[in-house]
Amino acid sequence: MSKAQNGADEPITIKKYANRRLYNTATSSYVTLDHLCQMVKDGQDFTVFDAKSGEDITRSVLTQIIFEQEGKDGQNLLPIQFLRKLIGFYDGQMQHMVPNYLNLSMDAFTKNQDLFRERMGNAFGPSGESVRLFEDMTRQNIELFQSTWTDAMSRMMGFPSNGPTASTAPEMDDDTNIDALKAQMAAMQEQLEELKRKGD
Numbered sequence: 524m525s526k527a528q529n530g531a532d533e534p535i536t537i538k539k540y541a542n543r544r545l546y547n548t549a550t551s552s553y554v555t556l557d558h559l560c561q562m563v564k565d566g567q568d569f570t571v572f573d574a575k576s577g578e579d580i581t582r583s584v585l586t587q588i589i590f591e592q593e594g595k596d597g598q599n600l601l602p603i604q605f606l607r608k609l610i611g612f613y614d615g616q617m618q619h620m621v622p623n624y625l626n627l628s629m630d631a632f633t634k635n636q637d638l639f640r641e642r643m644g645n646a647f648g649p650s651g652e653s654v655r656l657f658e659d660m661t662r663q664n665i666e667l668f669q670s671t672w673t674d675a676m677s678r679m680m681g682f683p684s685n686g687p688t689a690s691t692a693p694e695m696d697d698d699t700n701i702d703a704l705k706a707q708m709a710a711m712q713e714q715l716e717e718l719k720r721k722g723d
Contacts, residue, residue: 535562535569539580545571560588 536548
């Protein structure tokens with residue numbers, strides 16, 4: 524990350540010009556969306572500004588990076604049903620709550636990714652352990668969603684943060700989600716076993 528003159532960490536400033544070129548002020552060089560994508564993966568924080576208006580356009584640039592990544596073969600991360608449901612929340616009453624849910628879900632997954640990678644490193648063994656790990660992570664996220672939903676709704680209704688109980692939370696079909704994850708893990712296991720056979 525770049526350093527401010529006072530030594531504090533600051534996001535790197537990226538300027539986008541009218542010709543769509545992106546300029547990294549930290550390295551004094553032009554960069555591409557692929558460069559920015561790698562910066563994100565490397566944990567480098569940056570903010571993108573329109574060079575003419577000074578408007579913060581970081582969100583639109585990050586969205587464009589996701590769009591390009593999703594367009595690459597084998598890079599798809601966003602299921603079609605997830606995209607449909609996400610679109611359905613726009614202009615809805617719960618729209619302002621969705622970003623918090625997504626952040627909580629990604630934070631929970633990120634915190635567990637080291638453990639997940641370790642278990643996936645042993646994926647050539649029995650697949651049950653990997654499936655159980657996915658199940659545990661899914662259940663944790665669902666519990667976190669329900670807890671946050673209950674707390675948010677309680678505050679909106681003027682109740683203390685610990686009241687009403689989970690009955691306020693929406694019902695979530697976690698069994699369906701887990702079944703889908705099991706199917707995905709089974710397919711992944713088959714692919715790994717096929718690669719292993721080819722390597723023997």
